[in-house]
Amino acid sequence: MAKVLTSRSENYSQWYNDLVIKADLAENSAVRGCMVIKPYGYAIWEKIQAVLDGKFKETGHQNAYFPLLIPKSFLSKEADHVEGFAKECAVVTHYRLMNDPNGKGVVVDPEARLEEELIIRPTSETIIWNTYKNWIQSYRDLPILVNQWANVMRWEMRTRLFLRTAEFLWQEGHTAHATEKEALAETEQMINVYGDFAEGWMAVPVLKGRKTESERFAGALDTYCIEALMQDGKALQAGTSHFLGQNFAKAFDVKFANKEGKEDYVWATSWGVSTRLMGALVMAHSDDHGLVLPPKLAPIQVVIVPIYRKEEELAKLTEVIAPIVAKLKAKGISVKFDDSDNRKPGWKFAEYELKGVPVRLAMGARDLENGTVELARRDILTKETVAVDGVEDLIENLLEEIQNSIFQKALDFRTEKTTKVDSYDEFKELLETKTGFFLAHWDGTVETEEKIKNETKATIRCIPFDNELEEGVCMVTGKPSKQRVVFAKSY
């Protein structure tokens, strides 16, 4: 079998790109920076969506849909927001094409120029708060707990499939509240939803914390995040939840009458995760053979490959396999019986390994005689022969075991890759050979953060929520600090 992937040790970045393409997750399109999400990749995204959507609804949110296009002037209404996004906006200036007078295809019709240019949403705070203005008069109209699943566009110069693309798919929650306290509680609730999802479904351990001022969302008073560690030791921001204070309410003049009849500006949050999660999922678990998917998000959890030469052999195998398929399906396990005759078993084995199907069963003539089946586990690449009788219960437990095992492996990796560091010299030295999370004291200033970033390329990923307080001094300035923050190089 020819090696289909570059190995991680050889070139991690190339390995990632190869894998995303060869496992049929996504590919680059004819439009710079925009990807095509292929059916297998999209099936994983659909699972992610279904679970998250369920969690949003359980916590009282409803979905809605707001326009793709935003008047350019809306962006300027919130000062930080426009600073953050103006430089990466795709701009619609015309609404019609016409035949090229020189006969070469179509050209932009100069007479169909928009009075005001529209941008393709990079995020929807502005258009949504402009809408909320009409929805909110009194405290009775609050809270508004709305989410939308949508595409957004940020014209990034350097793109990578899933991790950073000009267009990406995401969900963005936008909530409106009567009090600061309630908005803060919402911000926290949603970062916890993201954390539970990352750990419980994606099997990716995450640090939860707040961003420093300079890493905050443009327009937020506070940004909470979940940060995951990839196999190359780089951090990846996997989800954010923003406390927006009254910034957008003030920018769009959204006031409400409270219970006492007094007018006040509305309090806001926004929160989102995107198809970037697909990148995190791939990079956290996969190996040189291909994808390793946590069973809870695998589109196919079990594949069954019959090994036969003649049609009648297949018929006999199918007699035994069909009831296994039925029993697995009855347990809600997604199973594929691949009896296609245009590919050899060896090809199929490699293909499902590449695609990260958690459990593979194979059955041939000898198995048929013995009442056994070969069971292979994708995550640790083991094989064993087990009895057909009761295999469905075995698999049900195994899928859970795999889910936990993948998580534990990633957690162990993170523990191993987390280093406490107390001097800046040591930090710089370590960064030359080591990657991962570095826990260090910092004096809380933008200047020091900036200096560290410029000199080492490491940034503060977050100030963790569950930090133990610890008296210390900033590793750069020696000024007092009460807790360590998390540094890392990042995606």
Next chain:
Amino acid sequence: MAKVLTSRSENYSQWYNDLVIKADLAENSAVRGCMVIKPYGYAIWEKIQAVLDGKFKETGHQNAYFPLLIPKSFLSKEADHVEGFAKECAVVTHYRLMNDPNGKGVVVDPEARLEEELIIRPTSETIIWNTYKNWIQSYRDLPILVNQWANVMRWEMRTRLFLRTAEFLWQEGHTAHATEKEALAETEQMINVYGDFAEGWMAVPVLKGRKTESERFAGALDTYCIEALMQDGKALQAGTSHFLGQNFAKAFDVKFANKEGKEDYVWATSWGVSTRLMGALVMAHSDDHGLVLPPKLAPIQVVIVPIYRKEEELAKLTEVIAPIVAKLKAKGISVKFDDSDNRKPGWKFAEYELKGVPVRLAMGARDLENGTVELARRDILTKETVAVDGVEDLIENLLEEIQNSIFQKALDFRTEKTTKVDSYDEFKELLETKTGFFLAHWDGTVETEEKIKNETKATIRCIPFDNELEEGVCMVTGKPSKQRVVFAKSY
């Protein structure tokens, strides 16, 4: 209770607009022609999506995602396609904004001009077939059965909520096949899926048939459609399935090696329904009191309103109502117990009537004594008092009865509004006072079709599939015709 809606007889078009807004389905946004789909409207759309998505998967399709933006030159590759869409394309010309040198917000950065302008997809055949070129080499790669749920943009000059908006949500299936026969079978299969959905879930009877040449999708060899009749007697095209022949394969040079090793162009179909279905749903069933929703698509199927003065009365009512809620939920019926104390029962009755909740239960002190509950049916506005005991079974049956009854009512209406007509004079005269479907003979020429359209504003909605053959003569030219076609004024 103040009347919240314009009545249908007074101004049908105003009634529709009022209803969409007052029932919280959608509203216009700050961007011309683009709507905001509000949570209640979006909840219906989610139900529509879930059912259709299930049907697509049952018929072997997978979802994927293709870019929002399409290079302008792609559009020109298929001659009819560019003719059909160039005039309504939103065009992205720049990728960056900058601070206005005059200090007034942001302006387009003239240096960030794209080399080739991009259009926002009005439909995705071109970008998808450009992608399929890389996916298809041999017959083994076929068929490709892919669907995407996406937003699209057509710069319409006159827009109406759901019915015709610049941006709308839809699904577009794009399939690739080795043979013409298979592509034709797919085209037919999907119009049947749409027809089953419209009748079985939306309770909207539809005529299935093919479009005339001049009404075909731009780039198609044949367009199949489902046509519904609205309460004002106008037709609404609710879904289309296109046989694209080899047009797009030729435009994008997509060839495959067949089983005999011979090269041929790939055969294609595309098919779609959009948020326009929401408009059809509203217009087909609703009345002057508000929405009438078929139970299968109603976000809330049963609402329960307690009638009480004091807190302790509510407590007693809740003791009886809570088990009803539990039993209904156990049957998979979505139920809302509205015990909020900031609105009076009368207000709630009107609100849920406006929102089309199919069944309303109300319970007060006397009901509590008698072991009864008041049951109101939204579609025919009846009320009766029934025993609490067994009410969940009663409701389960009633929801089915309502679903069927709404469909039957719409079907009776259509039958009543369908007229056979044999002379053009009669046709023109009828059109002055009557609306609906008109079945007439036509000579099959574009000229005659055009003449009728110009003189009467009625168009051929479709040539029905289940047409009985009937010798006749064209009502305009007297030339021979073998079947009647369906004329109507339309949305």
